[in-house]
Amino acid sequence: MVGIKDVASLAGVSVATVSRVLNQHPAVRAETRARVLTAVDRLAYRPNAVARSLRTHQTRTLGLVISDVLNPFFTELARSVEDEARALGYSVIIGNADEQPELQDHHVRTLLDRRIDGLLVSPTDGGSPLMLGAARTGTPMVFVDRWIPGVDVPVVRADGRDAIRDLVAHLHALGHRRLAIINGPAATTTGSERVEAFRDALHAYGLSLPAEYVGQGDFQADSGRKATGRFLDLPRPPDVVFAADNLMALGAMDEMYARGLRVPEDVALAAFDDIPWFVHTDPPITAIAQPTGELGRTAVRALIDVVEGRTAASVTLSARLVARRSCGERREQTS
Amino acid sequence: MVGIKDVASLAGVSVATVSRVLNQHPAVRAETRARVLTAVDRLAYRPNAVARSLRTHQTRTLGLVISDVLNPFFTELARSVEDEARALGYSVIIGNADEQPELQDHHVRTLLDRRIDGLLVSPTDGGSPLMLGAARTGTPMVFVDRWIPGVDVPVVRADGRDAIRDLVAHLHALGHRRLAIINGPAATTTGSERVEAFRDALHAYGLSLPAEYVGQGDFQADSGRKATGRFLDLPRPPDVVFAADNLMALGAMDEMYARGLRVPEDVALAAFDDIPWFVHTDPPITAIAQPTGELGRTAVRALIDVVEGRTAASVTLSARLVARRSCGERREQTS
DNA sequence: CGCTCGATTGGAATCGATTACACGCAGAAG
DNA sequence: CTTCTGCGTGTAATCGATTCCAATCGAGCG
Numbered sequence: 001m002v003g004i005k006d007v008a009s010l011a012g013v014s015v016a017t018v019s020r021v022l023n024q025h026p027a028v029r030a031e032t033r034a035r036v037l038t039a040v041d042r043l044a045y046r047p048n049a050v051a052r053s054l055r056t057h058q059t060r061t062l063g064l065v066i067s068d069v070l071n072p073f074f075t076e077l078a079r080s081v082e083d084e085a086r087a088l089g090y091s092v093i094i095g096n097a098d099e100q101p102e103l104q105d106h107h108v109r110t111l112l113d114r115r116i117d118g119l120l121v122s123p124t125d126g127g128s129p130l131m132l133g134a135a136r137t138g139t140p141m142v143f144v145d146r147w148i149p150g151v152d153v154p155v156v157r158a159d160g161r162d163a164i165r166d167l168v169a170h171l172h173a174l175g176h177r178r179l180a181i182i183n184g185p186a187a188t189t190t191g192s193e194r195v196e197a198f199r200d201a202l203h204a205y206g207l208s209l210p211a212e213y214v215g216q217g218d219f220q221a222d223s224g225r226k227a228t229g230r231f232l233d234l235p236r237p238p239d240v241v242f243a244a245d246n247l248m249a250l251g252a253m254d255e256m257y258a259r260g261l262r263v264p265e266d267v268a269l270a271a272f273d274d275i276p277w278f279v280h281t282d283p284p285i286t287a288i289a290q291p292t293g294e295l296g297r298t299a300v301r302a303l304i305d306v307v308e309g310r311t312a313a314s315v316t317l318s319a320r321l322v323a324r325r326s327c328g329e330r331r332e333q334t335s
Numbered sequence: 336m337v338g339i340k341d342v343a344s345l346a347g348v349s350v351a352t353v354s355r356v357l358n359q360h361p362a363v364r365a366e367t368r369a370r371v372l373t374a375v376d377r378l379a380y381r382p383n384a385v386a387r388s389l390r391t392h393q394t395r396t397l398g399l400v401i402s403d404v405l406n407p408f409f410t411e412l413a414r415s416v417e418d419e420a421r422a423l424g425y426s427v428i429i430g431n432a433d434e435q436p437e438l439q440d441h442h443v444r445t446l447l448d449r450r451i452d453g454l455l456v457s458p459t460d461g462g463s464p465l466m467l468g469a470a471r472t473g474t475p476m477v478f479v480d481r482w483i484p485g486v487d488v489p490v491v492r493a494d495g496r497d498a499i500r501d502l503v504a505h506l507h508a509l510g511h512r513r514l515a516i517i518n519g520p521a522a523t524t525t526g527s528e529r530v531e532a533f534r535d536a537l538h539a540y541g542l543s544l545p546a547e548y549v550g551q552g553d554f555q556a557d558s559g560r561k562a563t564g565r566f567l568d569l570p571r572p573p574d575v576v577f578a579a580d581n582l583m584a585l586g587a588m589d590e591m592y593a594r595g596l597r598v599p600e601d602v603a604l605a606a607f608d609d610i611p612w613f614v615h616t617d618p619p620i621t622a623i624a625q626p627t628g629e630l631g632r633t634a635v636r637a638l639i640d641v642v643e644g645r646t647a648a649s650v651t652l653s654a655r656l657v658a659r660r661s662c663g664e665r666r667e668q669t670s
Numbered sequence: 671c672g673c674t675c676g677a678t679t680g681g682a683a684t685c686g687a688t689t690a691c692a693c694g695c696a697g698a699a700g
Numbered sequence: 701c702t703t704c705t706g707c708g709t710g711t712a713a714t715c716g717a718t719t720c721c722a723a724t725c726g727a728g729c730g
Contacts, residue, residue: 001716003715003716003717004716004717004718005716013679013680014679014680014681015680015716015717015718016679016680016681016682016718016719017678017679017680018717019717019718019719020678020679020718020719022717022718023718025719027677027678027679028678028679029677029678029679032678032679044468046444046447046448047448047716047717048389048448048450048715048716048717049448049449049450049717050385050388050389050394050449050450050715050716050717051389051685051715051716051717051718052716052717052718053385053685053717054383054385054386054389054684054685054686054687054715054716054717054718055684055685055716055717055718055719056685056717056718057685059385069410069413069414070407070410070411070414072405072407075404075405075410076405078404079404079405079431082431086441091428091445091449093426093428094429096414096417106421109381110426112381113381113382113383113384114384114385114426115383115384115385133379221611250611250612250615253615254615276556276585277585277612277615277616280585280588280589280612280616280617281612281615281616281617282615282616282617282618283617336686338685338686338687339686339687340686348709348710349709349710349711350686350687350688350710351688351689351709351710351711351712352708352709352710353687354687354688354689355688355689355708355709357687357688358688360689362707362708362709363708363709364707364708364709367708367709382686382687383685383686383687384687385685385686385687386685386686386687386688386715387686387687387688388687388715389685389686389687389688389714389715389716389717390686390687390688390689390714390715391687391688391715392715
């Protein structure tokens with residue numbers, strides 16, 4: 001591998017000078033700069049980022065730890081994060097926790113070992129000592145989508161309260177009265193929040209949310225399927241199942257079809273997180289759409305703010321209802 | 336940040352010794368090792384991977400450059416790659432080229448600058464000078480899924496020939512005679528190969544593939560939609576559209592429905608790359624399934640073989656047909 | 671004419687590890 | 701009682717950059 005020394009000797013200058021032209025330092029004579037530059041591309045020299053990072057204490061890299069890459073919501077989030085980071089001159093390393101706290105820790109640890117400049121996390125759980133420690137000891141950090149209460153870290157997320165109220169209104173208008181929800185893990189904020197918002201919205205319509213209508217899932221399709229099975233085994237099964245994420249909604253749909261039920265005639269279905277595929281399912285699924293791309297981009301900007309010494313505030317965007325056919329024929333279309 | 340020196344002085348030994356225990360070097364007295372270890376966790380010391388890499392010339396990191404993270408096929412590939420790499424003690428940095436050669440180059444360059452140990456690529460195009468150069472100058476490299484002909488780099492991929500023949504047989508048996516294909520970019524091997532295999536299979540059934548039945552797409556949904564539009568505008572439109580990837584199939588389906596056509600009664604649809612969602616679309620889509628996870632894992636093992644100085648051979652796995660309802664009912668069930 | 675000053679450039683320390691080599695010491699061998 | 705061996709450990713060089721500080725040089729100034 002050709003190093004800065006090779007460039008220096010080809011150009012007949014010192015390594016210090018080469019480094020200067022590489023870093024656009026102004027104090028270099030134009031003629032010298034030109035000589036260095038020709039040497040650089042004659043040798044196809046590329047600076048070693050590892051060495052540079054060691055010296056400068058910065059890697060211009062962000063870490064992103066998400067709970068499940070296979071979930072289209074997170075895939076899209078990851079993509080927007082990378083786009084924005086790249087636009088701002090950073091790279092990103094993605095760690096997929098697969099909803100497992102140990103894996104999440106593994107990635108946080110690896111990322112920290114690599115001395116990434118900042119960490120973007122959508123926590124799978126309530127926070128391991130490792131992650132809490134990193135936050136406390138000043139690793140630039142921002143939570144996105146999910147967060148950990150009580151930790152002093154900016155949060156970029158979407159609030160689904162209003163959209164959930166709209167959803168309940170929509171369901172109520174369609175005549176549904178027995179509404180059930182499949183919850184995410186209690187350790188995630190997105191899990192608990194969504195149930196609460198749902199319960200509140202139901203109350204506003206004089207409906208209640210009995211315990212047997214709250215299913216416990218883990219954000220994976222299979223758990224959605226099982227929870228739905230339990231609902232349908234109930235003496236009085238719900239007439240709508242609302243899944244707290246898209247994968248569980250798919251599982252729910254599987255179970256409904258496996259039992260020969262029709263959607264929405266026999267049971268209705270709605271999901272949190274809208275994804276392109278929901279348009280193509282049979283029937284198209286009513287969902288609450290988060291501004292995913294905006295979430296990712298905002299989170300990156302916030303993180304870079306703290307990385308570069310500015311301060312960042314939490315940001316809450318809002319989600320919106322996208323009514324389709326899985327809850328019955330719609331009366332009005334929400335745009 | 337606490338460094339190896341801090342550990343050394345707390346433990347009352349030299350940095351060399353600390354480094355030795357960290358790297359399981361045998362020549363350390365047990366008692367010394369214990370002292371170092373306590374110091375290590377009293378200080379919560381973690382070695383700086385950047386410094387270590389500089390010295391050892393290895394990062395234990397693999398780069399993965401894929402054409403489109405949002406395509407579920409690549410998402411799954413990326414996931415399996417990361418899983419296997421982690422199991423073997425490597426990290427992976429994913430670069431999303433978004434089917435754009437310049438972006439692909441950007442990622443290759445960044446990855447190379449970071450001195451990753453090896454590169455896994457699913458090329459978007461015929462190969463930029465940068466990538467070709469990297470291959471020639473000995474950067475450990477393996478192609479996965481797509482490859483670049485004429486470059487001496489192992490390839491791990493799935494061969495769809497047999498599955499495509501099965502597909503054509505299936506279509507023929509269902510009475511379809513006018514079959515069209517939406518191709519990927521000609522610059523990708525997966526693009527050109529699939530058309531060829533398709534044409535060959537047609538010939539075996541005495542059918543031909545007229546030029547107007549070969550649509551040009553770019554592996555994105557929208558191009559699938561447009562190509563389908565052109566097919567349907569033909570005086571004699573095809574009765575089956577076979578899309579060379581899942582996203583284009585989705586676009587094709589959109590166009591069919593937008594024109595009020597029924598699938599499969601009016602037009603049939605099949606896709607290359609099977610994804611979980613195809614089970615839930617209306618109708619479920621017949622597809623050719625690649626052993627995606629196996630592809631990723633095999634590619635990683637091959638790459639690590641070359642990274643660690645062994646040699647790696649190309650591997651070709653095989654794809655298989657998964658018949659569903661988008662091409663019509665099977666014969667066993669209908670008249 | 672000597673000196674100060676700004677513009678360029680080079681020398682060398684430094685970042686935080688790894689590791690070749692040397693050293694001290696204890697027991698074995700002669 | 702030497703000398704030899706090896707084990708355990710420390711010293712210092714090294715990886716490839718960045719950057720502080722000093723040196724050089726010509727020009728402008730008093």
